[in-house]
Amino acid sequence: MKKIRVVLAGQPNVGKSSVINAITDARLHVGNFSGVTVEKKEVTLQRDGFEIEIVDLPGIYSLNAYTPEEQVAKQYLLHEPFDLIVNVVDANVLARNLTLTFQLMDMQKKMVLVVNMVDELQKQGGEIDRKRLEELLGIPVILTSAKEGKGVEEIIGTLIALYQAPKPKNKLFYDERIEEQIGKIVRVLRKSPHFQDEGYARFVAIRLLDRDEDVYKIIHDLPVFIELHELLGSIYRELELEFDEESTADMMNDERYALAKAAVMEVVKKPNLKESLTDRIDRLLIHPVFGLPIFLFFMWLLFQITFTVGSLPMELIDGFFTAVSEGVKNVLPAGPVQSVLADGVIPAVGSIIMFLPNVLILFMGINLLEQTGYMARTAFLLDGFMKKFGLQGKAFIPLVSGFGCTVPAYMAARTLKNPTDRIITMLVLGFMSCSARLPVYVLFIGAFFPTAHAGNMLFLIYISGALLGLLVARVLRSVLFKGEPEPFVMEMPPYRFPSLKALGMELWIKAKLFLKKAGTFIAGASMIVWFLSSYPAHPEIRADFMKGPAHLAGAQKAQIEHQIRARELEESYLGYIGKAIEPVFAPLGFDWRMSVSVVAGLAAKEGVVSTLATLYAVGDADEKSHTLLKRLRENISLKAAVAMIIIIMVYSPCIAAMSTFWAEVPQWAWRGFYLVYPNVLAWLLAFGAYRLLDMLGY
């Protein structure tokens, strides 16, 4: 089967990922702000005997890429082999988008222009003359609304037809004076065997006028470089004088913008401009005084709902797993198999799945923030505030993603252009509690605080994490990095009604991942915990206890049984391990079971709850009447519980997150620092809180 390689390129937030989702069964992440996609993603489909591979790239404003995620896109366009470019543009801001279109056309590849978001333009009474645009550019143009699924069905057919047809002639020419110089550069380039392809030579010549460092690197090591270097020097001088510009790069930008404006004047029937809904909403939401309180209110509301609504089905789920566990005990004969299932895997998995509703509600909140366009506003609102702490406003986006999962949040930090801003953001990102820590919080809040304040407590925990992040950023900035965070320009997309389909898909994917993790990773880990806590067997413990008065009955018998199992647990492998690490955590009031759970959380934060569930279930004689909540309340003091919450909030994130940091940050010094400091800080803060509560008499 013939393979067609297609690359999707365009400016940020024009709907590239949405277009792919609309024409394939892919489920790429979309959101209404710039920089949703930060790495390339491939999707393949088959049609008419072709295998079509479509690559989604992060958005780029121009080929003069700055940020790491723009570099991903640029490097792909420069160095990877592909047959066709699909350039997606936003119909509402066509002129600005076309400047990139022209740069892509310079590549002299076969190209299709997808003008997306026409639904929004049409709603305001605007219109685009497709035929005229095709004539002007000399490439196929398709008008689409990826959100409403309109026009997108034409894309694949057009791609295949274009693939089979000869390449249309280049119609994009710049000012004659510029073209003349391009011609000179091309002639020199073509002396080299690398530039036999005329189109490629033209592209390189234009990029050299754009002062493109990445392209400069390509020619730098070639023999023609000496001749070229001299030529370029004189060309730059000549053009800069002629166009009265500081650099030929500016000249090219102006040139493209002029061309784009002219094209738009010809093909777009302007919408009648009245004050848009977005402007009216923004008058309230980015109000200098009310903006921030409104945002905080939304956040507070989200955590209230997360706790209260999310906790409704909890008992049902808990009951279900208790019943399953009982069922297993009735069906299977007593022995290790029965025990590993009924005491190990099922309670552990159940203790995690109980929190699925909470986690989904939290993700829903984040998704709505992303989809509506409010995210970019809050970044703008918080910019001034965050700058005081040495972070730039744009860092808000990775920080908020961190409330969902730290892994994509580290990736999202790629949108920060300045390396210092980026590393500071990444170092404090772990303090934004991810959704996997939510179960620990909900569990401990449920056990130790009155229900009426539960939502507030949850809000408080998340807010303190965020504030701690800001404070640490401040310290890092003044101790390790001098200077100010970079001022940032962030585009404000218009408000968009969230696509419920995208929301549903997102939640569905999150739920699947969550259940899968519970069913595989947590189930597996709980087997290990069960094994370590059940062996080695110590028959002598039971024998010892049974030496006493025989025929104990009722409550007394249960109590003895309880003591036996607690002793057995202490003499297990896990008991030994726990005892070995207990001294580290003893100053925080943790017993060895809590200590083991905290360490288990380094693998994955869900492991904290599932390990607690296993360890506090064993050693309890009267299982049915005791929920994990009650057991925690009976075994753990309030001050130790607070210390525990602080540890979970601050210490290292899970292995997956740590390895992402590792991959994104090449410097060894930072990697080492990152491994150590959150844990030290967590311990110190937890200790401080524990002592304080102790002094206050709790």
Ligand SMILES: Nc1nc2c(ncn2[C@@H]2O[C@H](COP(=O)(O)OP(=O)(O)OP(=O)(O)O)[C@@H](O)[C@H]2O)c(=O)[nH]1
């Ligand atoms: N009204 C309307 N909204 C759209 C359309 N296509 C996409 N959107 C919305 O526009 C926003 C951006 O879509 P994405 O697909 O994430 O854009 P992208 O180009 O991949 O963005 P980056 O990955 O950040 O470069 C989302 O909120 C989409 O729901 C459309 O045709 N009409």
Ligand SMILES: [Mg+2]
């Ligand atoms: Mg995208």
